[in-house]
Amino acid sequence: MPATELARIDLRGRTPSAAELRAALPRGGVDVDSVLPHVRPLVSEVRERGAEAALEFGEKFDGVRPATVRVRREELKKALEALDPAVRAALEESIRRARKVHADQRRTDTTTEVVPGGIVTERWVPVERVGLYVPGGNAVYPSSVVMNVVPAQLAEVGSLVVASPPQKQFDGLPHPTILAAAELLGVDEVWAVGGAQAVALLSYGGTDTDGADLIPVDMITGPGNIYVTAAKRLCQGLVGIDAEAGPTEVMILADDSADPVHVAADLISQAEHDVLAASVLVTDSERLADAVCEEVTVQVAATKHSERVAKALAGPQSGIVLVDDIAQGLKVTNAYAAEHLEIQTLDAAKVAARVSSAGAIFVGPWAPVSLGDYCAGSNHVLPTAGCARHSSGLSVQTFLRGIHVIEYSEAALQDVAPHVLALSEAEDLPAHGAAVRLRFEPLNPEAK
Structure with missing residues (x-):
């Protein structure tokens, strides 16, 4: 396999403004507007015809049509019983750690006496019903079940439904690992529907093919492809959404102390998601940049999804940014506002404390993004495309509404x-x- 080239942007000796940095830095993205004309009629069809339309679109796009939208509870139990014990243990540990972190996020009601006889109370009330979308596609994401369900449960959401695409190889059911994760979390409502039609059906509800009610939700969370994002945009207002998620991204701020093997591995692990995934290294060390490029070539050739990874790393969304020093590197990272930001420098914790914009920050050589994807206890549903400048990742707070109660x-x-x-x-x-x-x-x- 030929060497994997990462484009270089040299900012040394320059003092670009925040606006200039945003324009100069590698950034991918998708044009959601371009697919809206295709998604709008689909959403309208599901609004008008409910489950029948959703199942028809599933047959068209996924190549399979399940008998019903809702998966029978017996299938969830069967999937958990058949789950690889090692995967089950890993999921249980992921759930335990996520619950521990998210349990500390629950806000408490507060009452303020503004003046004698004038009281304002802020009550935190959970969303009544939530649809949690778990994508299919290039990979299976039981971890996304965990990341969506745990904060919703700790917010005490009234009812949850997980929607995931039907799989041809599993007779129209979502992937069994997805079903097993739902069962492990105590979620008994799973819909075998994916893509834009899942968002539409969650938003409008309907009647299943067996006559059962498919109750619409009040909010939809979870990542998906461009069509899922377009459907979220079209249904927003009728339902709440967490965000319009774009392709995943990692930025690594590193100095000469970083291990190029670690840095290359972390860039590749993010590129593994999708050909549109962004992997960006920011460094004040040209020596490190060269060593990382050499290591990337070696590791890409050895990885399973080498073609996908190579395309992502060679795309305009990925590259190496050379800076004068870590102070300038921080200006770059704050302007970029990465979904995942790794700090691999001397005094990494002090450097991380100076970051103001990131979805999640991974500090030091022993906290790779992969840890956060699965078992750090943090949430991996995070803002992309620079949205970390103004938005947060998924949390218990996502599923709570603050209501002011005024008594005078x-x-x-x-x-x-x-x-x-x-x-x-x-x-x-x-x-x-x-x-x-x-x-x-x-x-x-x-x-x-």
Whole structure:
């Protein structure tokens, strides 16, 4: 296999602005707008015809049509019984660690006495029903079942449904490892539907082929391909969504102390996901950059999905960024706002503390992204495409709504009434003021 080339961007001796950095850095992405014309009629069909339409699209795109959308509970139990013991043990440990981390995220209700007799309480209320999407495609993702289900359960969501594409080789059921993970987590509702049609069916609901209700959800979370993302965009508002996820990405900030074998392995592990996956090294060491390139060539030739990896690493979304020093490297990482950011430098923890934009930060040589994908306890559903500048990864908070409860006594309202009247007049909304004033002043008899 020929050498795997990573494009280089040399920022040494330059002081680009944040806007210039965003434009210069390698970034892939997908044009969701381009597929909306194809997805919109699909969503409309599922809205009108429900399960029948979803199953028809599944037959067209997945090559199989299950008898019903909802998977029988017996199939979940069978899948868990047949699960490889080593995989079961790994999933159980992943679940245990995720529950430990996410249990500390649950917010508590707070009550504030603004003034005597004037109280505002913030209640944190879980979403009633959530659809959790688990993709198929290049790989099987039982870890995504864990990452979606655990925070939803700890938020005490009322009911959960996992949707995953039917698989031809498994007689129209989702992959058995997905079913086993759902059973292990105590999720008894799984739908054999994938792609944009899954998002539409979760949003609109319907009647299954056996007459059972397919109850629509209030929120949909979980990553998917461009068609899933387009369907999320079209259904947003009717349902809440976690994010419009783009291709996965890793950025590694490293200095001369980093091991090129580790760095190359971590770049390759991310590229393994998809030909659109982004793998970017930022370093102040040209020696490290050269050594990583040599190591990448060796490791890509030895990896199972070498063709996929090589395409991802050679794509415009991947590359090596050379900087003057780690301080400039931090400006690059904060401008890029990576989904996954590894820090492999001297004093890595101190460097990591200076990062302001990243989905998740992996500190030092012994915390690769692969750990976070499976068993760190953190969540691997993270913002992509620079969205970490303003958004967070999936958490218990994703599934909670803050509701303000306002309680004021007559005296407390009367005390603040002049301010309400002044602001209503300033905004030319006099009826707002009247709604307060008329509680204390009798209505003008002539106005009756």
